[in-house]
Amino acid sequence: xxxxxxxxxxxxxxxxxxxxxxxxxxxxxxxxxxxxxxxxxxxxxxxxxxxxxxxxxxxxxxxxxxxxxxxxxxxxxxxxxxxxxxxxxxxxxxxxxxxxxxxxxxxxxxxxxxxxxxxxxxxxxxxxxxxxxxxxxxxxxxxxxxxxxx
Amino acid sequence: xxxxxxxxxxxxxxxxxxxxxxxxxxxxxxxxxxxxxxxxxxxxxxxxxxxxxxxxxxxxxxxxxxxxxxxxxxxxxxxxxxxxxxxxxxxxxxxxxxxxxxxxxxxxxxxxxxxxxxxxxxxxxxxxxxxxxxxxxxxxxxxxxxxxxx
DNA sequence: GATGAATGTGCAACAAAATTGCATGAAAGT
DNA sequence: ACTTTCATGCAATTTTGTTGCACATTCATC
Numbered sequence: 020x021x022x023x024x025x026x027x028x029x030x031x032x033x034x035x036x037x038x039x040x041x042x043x044x045x046x047x048x049x050x051x052x053x054x055x056x057x058x059x060x061x062x063x064x065x066x067x068x069x070x071x072x073x074x075x076x077x078x079x080x081x082x083x084x085x086x087x088x089x090x091x092x093x094x095x096x097x098x099x100x101x102x103x104x105x106x107x108x109x110x111x112x113x114x115x116x117x118x119x120x121x122x123x124x125x126x127x128x129x130x131x132x133x134x135x136x137x138x139x140x141x142x143x144x145x146x147x148x149x150x151x152x153x154x155x156x157x158x159x160x161x162x163x164x165x166x167x168x169x
Numbered sequence: 170x171x172x173x174x175x176x177x178x179x180x181x182x183x184x185x186x187x188x189x190x191x192x193x194x195x196x197x198x199x200x201x202x203x204x205x206x207x208x209x210x211x212x213x214x215x216x217x218x219x220x221x222x223x224x225x226x227x228x229x230x231x232x233x234x235x236x237x238x239x240x241x242x243x244x245x246x247x248x249x250x251x252x253x254x255x256x257x258x259x260x261x262x263x264x265x266x267x268x269x270x271x272x273x274x275x276x277x278x279x280x281x282x283x284x285x286x287x288x289x290x291x292x293x294x295x296x297x298x299x300x301x302x303x304x305x306x307x308x309x310x311x312x313x314x315x316x317x318x319x
Numbered sequence: 320g321a322t323g324a325a326t327g328t329g330c331a332a333c334a335a336a337a338t339t340g341c342a343t344g345a346a347a348g349t
Numbered sequence: 350a351c352t353t354t355c356a357t358g359c360a361a362t363t364t365t366g367t368t369g370c371a372c373a374t375t376c377a378t379c
Contacts, residue, residue, distance in 0.1 A: 074215055
């Protein structure tokens, strides 16, 4: 992982649609060397995958919400059970087990409040293991970065 | 945005590294038609960009933390000022202005606790506009999905 | 310092993919 | 029924990805 690798990773993190020859040009390498480096970074698992980032608003997911969840029973199996329930939901974009006053934090991407209502029903209903949940609707997304600083 | 477009978007959301001919094959289209559809989805802004997703652990960012922040002054300019301060930090991966008991939620990706300490100094110090902040360290990431359900 | 293994590099040739122009065919509106 | 619009497939062309090979560089061992 030298300077050139980092440069390649930074380029790929922000725009992986450019061609190999263009990238080789930018880092001052021949296309073949450049390609071999990228393949190695992929084999090593540094590059997990190449994906398209869609505009959520253009696909109807206009609402975001952060929800903190406090469980009734805190055993490992109960935690896992709730997380499995949560990650099975399409609207749950991120799910974390955390330290602090709560047990779980969820990031939701919703079409409308009706979907939120239905989701609360499925995840936070009386029969589930949820003692309390607290919702923070996202007013503004100031930053949402997929790139990792190197 | 018909069935084929959605199929293409789903393929691209999970693996944008496959070739155009492979994708054309999967959706049952000729390569040229497939390419034109993808270009249109990009022009329309449905596809925002193509990026490489790196493994944060392999780049030394092993700690994640969620921080809720309560401001002292709640005016729009104060909010914007704090958000601008936050998004300037490399360790801040996500930053949201939210409703609920707090004003801002940050998602941090940290190398170690020392970096967290230094970051708190810069963002939550006495001279800043922060009344209170509450940290939840991430124990487990159960889900972290870049794809939007269609 | 010399030697040898290991690794990375550029070049050239080849294979494969992206891209474009064009003609055909379907759908929509007049 | 007619025109317009739009998407599609085909074929030709350009561009890119890929591989084998010889050479240079680094590093460790003698």
